Amino acid sequence: xxxxxxxxxxxxxxxxxxxxxxxxxxxxxxxxxxxxxxxxxxxxxxxxxxxxxxxxxxxxxxxxxxxxxxxxxxxxxxxxxxxxxxxxxxxxxxxxxxxxxxxxxxxxxxxxxxxxxxxxxxxxxxxxxxxxxxxxxxxxxxxxxxxxxxx
Numbered sequence: 001x002x003x004x005x006x007x008x009x010x011x012x013x014x015x016x017x018x019x020x021x022x023x024x025x026x027x028x029x030x031x032x033x034x035x036x037x038x039x040x041x042x043x044x045x046x047x048x049x050x051x052x053x054x055x056x057x058x059x060x061x062x063x064x065x066x067x068x069x070x071x072x073x074x075x076x077x078x079x080x081x082x083x084x085x086x087x088x089x090x091x092x093x094x095x096x097x098x099x100x101x102x103x104x105x106x107x108x109x110x111x112x113x114x115x116x117x118x119x120x121x122x123x124x125x126x127x128x129x130x131x132x133x134x135x136x137x138x139x140x141x142x143x144x145x146x147x148x149x150x151x
Contacts, residue, residue: 006072007046010123015116022106023099028092034075036089041078042103047071050096054088063089066138067131077124079103 008016026045028034035041037057051070055063066088069075075098078086084103110117 007074007120007123007127008072010126011116011119015113015119018109018113018116019101019106019120020099022101022109024101026098026100028096028098030092030094032092032096034090034092034096035086037086039086041076041084041086043100044074044076044079044103044106045098045100047073047075048097048099050098051093052096053091053093055091056088066135068093074124074127077128079106080121080124 008020011019023046025048028050034045034052047069049071051068052073052075053065054067054069055065057063075090076086078084080103106120110120
């Protein structure tokens, strides 16, 4: 399994500085819902400290955690792709401090600096590929354990 890519570390220093000029420091108390699946995705975060769980609602009473994110991780990528709606929900598992980025401002900056745009999209794609690989591994583990119990 490949190592998780950290968005800010993936950017060359000049592009990182330009992106960070748009950062706003925010915090979320433990157990705060940061966003819900289907909601408008108009921003993203880079976690500075704490832990966030990404979840999928199974029914009205139950959510399944699909990923846990921590320091340096990107939280939110749905802002980059139409229809700009969150695919998962996110909740602060502990107190969280993060850099928040307004999607419209970041996209404007990417138009002004195409190299930033290319590096940012490439980095987000690598992050998505890594998370897909991790999710596939979790599904295989669940399938294998269910098959063992059935036998």
